[in-house]
Amino acid sequence: MTVDQAEMLRGLMRDSSLQADGLSAEPHEQPRPKLAQALAISSGKGGVGKSTVAVNLAILLSRMGRKVALLDADMGTANADVLCNVMPVHTLAHVVTGRRQIEEIVIQAPGGFSLIPGASGLAQMAALGTAQRERLIQQFARLEQAYDVLLIDTGAGIGPGVLGFLSAADRVLIVTTPDPTAITDAYAVIKTAHRQNTHLDARLLVNQANDPEEGRQVYTRVANVCRKFLGLDLPYAGCVLSDPHVRASIRNRRPFAIDDRQTQAAVALSALAHRLDKHAAEPEPARTGLLRRMTSRLVGG
Numbered sequence: 001m002t003v004d005q006a007e008m009l010r011g012l013m014r015d016s017s018l019q020a021d022g023l024s025a026e027p028h029e030q031p032r033p034k035l036a037q038a039l040a041i042s043s044g045k046g047g048v049g050k051s052t053v054a055v056n057l058a059i060l061l062s063r064m065g066r067k068v069a070l071l072d073a074d075m076g077t078a079n080a081d082v083l084c085n086v087m088p089v090h091t092l093a094h095v096v097t098g099r100r101q102i103e104e105i106v107i108q109a110p111g112g113f114s115l116i117p118g119a120s121g122l123a124q125m126a127a128l129g130t131a132q133r134e135r136l137i138q139q140f141a142r143l144e145q146a147y148d149v150l151l152i153d154t155g156a157g158i159g160p161g162v163l164g165f166l167s168a169a170d171r172v173l174i175v176t177t178p179d180p181t182a183i184t185d186a187y188a189v190i191k192t193a194h195r196q197n198t199h200l201d202a203r204l205l206v207n208q209a210n211d212p213e214e215g216r217q218v219y220t221r222v223a224n225v226c227r228k229f230l231g232l233d234l235p236y237a238g239c240v241l242s243d244p245h246v247r248a249s250i251r252n253r254r255p256f257a258i259d260d261r262q263t264q265a266a267v268a269l270s271a272l273a274h275r276l277d278k279h280a281a282e283p284e285p286a287r288t289g290l291l292r293r294m295t296s297r298l299v300g301g
């Protein structure tokens with residue numbers, strides 16, 4: 001972000017009386033209800049399996065009794081809606097312009113979770129007008145009050161759109177394959193996100209590994225580099241093996257977690273869902289909504 005952009009954003013913040021986390025409490029403000037825990041699912045390289053992981057995690061967390069929303073923030077390329085065989089009519093773009101309330105764009109997806117079709121450029125909150133941005137922030141916060149977990153399929157790479165979500169999410173799941181370019185790009189995302197948010201809570205999932213040993217080796221390499229160069233502890237989120245069943249479930253547009261319980265992919269993601277859920281149950285400090293945190297961070301608030 002250039003100095004000019006930062007200045008413009010600061011101006012917008014002043015105009016809309018948006019405030020940084022914790023500073024916006026009015027004297028008579030009611031205590032906020034608990035907001036959904038936000039988990040961003042991201043990768044350096046495209047096509048590594050983010051959307052597959054996101055959709056199936058959403059199903060597994062729903063089965064555990066959590067109210068789960070999956071924000072498809074990577075609209076435009078074949079994504080969560082395609083994997084779930086649903087067709088969004090309205091997106092967050094309609095919410096931004098005030099044509100729809102956020103509840104009206106939510107789609108009930110097979111497997112028991114809610115899919116929220118994003119809008120391209122959603123993460124570039126800075127480009128929105130003040131009124132539109134504020135409307136989106138408020139509508140989104142309402143949604144977060146209704147759910148326990150908010151998964152965000154961010155799309156690949158280190159563009160500002162993706163980084164906004166990574167720095168504002170409570171936790172980040174980075175997906176890589178054993179492919180050397182995917183590993184290098186995964187590290188680049190972690191490094192850039194860590195630079196923006198030194199409290200980054202990230203973990204690494206290795207997808208399409210040939211065997212568990214390969215998954216563990218890939219993890220160890222990335223974790224060692226993160227420890228050495230960033231001083232960052234990167235926990236292992238496990239590995240999902242390269243599996244024709246997974247490929248078939250994608251082709252058939254029926255997420256494997258709906259039917260499979262015993263396949264390696266289902267067991268690995270189920271274990272991850274339980275670990276994530278344990279965290280979600282921990283008490284949390286009062287927080288503002290995800291989009292407000294994104295805006296606050298954009299302006300360095």
Ligand SMILES: Nc1ncnc2c1ncn2[C@@H]1O[C@H](COP(=O)(O)OP(=O)(O)OP(=O)(O)O)[C@@H](O)[C@H]1O
Pocket residue numbers: 043045046047048049050051052053074077078079155156207208240241242243244246247250265
């Ligand atoms: N565990 C797996 N076993 C076999 N194939 C897999 C596995 N995971 C993903 N794939 C293959 O990888 C492809 C890409 O998966 P997916 O769409 O989830 O990736 P993505 O990271 O969301 O991609 P994009 O960056 O384009 O959004 C799938 O269509 C499927 O063919």
Ligand SMILES: [Mg+2]
Pocket residue numbers: 050051052074078079080153155
């Ligand atoms: Mg995807």
